[in-house]
Amino acid sequence: MAPTSSRTANRRASFCYAAQAVALAVVLIITTRTSALPVEANFRDGTRLLTSPIGTVDLGWALVAVLLGGAATHALAAVSATHPHAARPGVLVMAGWSQGLGIVVFLVAQSNGIVDAAALVPLFALSAGAVCLLAVDDGSATGWRRPAAWAAVIGIVPWGVIAFAQIGVTITLGSPPLGVRVVTLAALAVAALSWWIAWRRPRAARPTDTAIMTVAVSVLAWALVALSAPDA
Numbered sequence: 001m002a003p004t005s006s007r008t009a010n011r012r013a014s015f016c017y018a019a020q021a022v023a024l025a026v027v028l029i030i031t032t033r034t035s036a037l038p039v040e041a042n043f044r045d046g047t048r049l050l051t052s053p054i055g056t057v058d059l060g061w062a063l064v065a066v067l068l069g070g071a072a073t074h075a076l077a078a079v080s081a082t083h084p085h086a087a088r089p090g091v092l093v094m095a096g097w098s099q100g101l102g103i104v105v106f107l108v109a110q111s112n113g114i115v116d117a118a119a120l121v122p123l124f125a126l127s128a129g130a131v132c133l134l135a136v137d138d139g140s141a142t143g144w145r146r147p148a149a150w151a152a153v154i155g156i157v158p159w160g161v162i163a164f165a166q167i168g169v170t171i172t173l174g175s176p177p178l179g180v181r182v183v184t185l186a187a188l189a190v191a192a193l194s195w196w197i198a199w200r201r202p203r204a205a206r207p208t209d210t211a212i213m214t215v216a217v218s219v220l221a222w223a224l225v226a227l228s229a230p231d232a
Contacts, residue, residue, distance in 0.1 A: 011075075020222075036057070109123050
């Protein structure tokens with residue numbers, strides 16, 4: 001992709017993310033909405049299973065952080081597009097997306113009832129690490145030699161864990177809420193979309209690819225916000 005096109009696409013994406021982050025922050029402040037998702041440590045003391053609360057993660061403000069991260073990442077990518085000695089814009093975008101996807105997977109896992117830090121932290125790390133492998137894929141290798149292929153193998157693991165959590169909830173309490181299922185599938189679809197784009201164009205995404213990912217992440221973020229509503 002030409003430097004001018006890359007710069008324009010990343011500037012637009014940065015503005016879109018920043019505007020949504022501000023809008024979401026205003027909504028959260030005006031409505032005083034909170035959706036605290038717990039994080040706990042579970043451990044065994046002899047025959048007893050003990051649970052120690054660690055803290056909570058507010059879903060709304062976590063999504064503000066995701067959107068702000070997207071804005072910052074694309075802003076840096078726009079600047080680097082015109083500097084020959086700067087990091088490639090695609091690498092910067094993937095680095096930012098690694099953290100964003102990790103946070104999204106963390107939140108989706110919490111929404112599906114996974115609260116143990118010993119599970120949540122590895123899910124974040126696996127998701128972020130898989131995207132980092134995408135960042136180093138220059139397309140020179142083929143088949144299973146490509147880092148993107150192994151990234152897909154690693155990246156699917158968190159979704160398998162979340163699926164088993166849903167199965168456990170279904171067996172124990174009945175089907176999880178429809179909103180949780182829809183958002184989980186939407187998050188998986190967005191992750192799969194990013195892999196598809198990275199596999200086709202490892203060196204640089206087209207402006208249309210950047211636009212597609214921006215829209216997809218934005219829709220997912222607001223879907224998660226809707227999930228945090230009191231009647232969701």
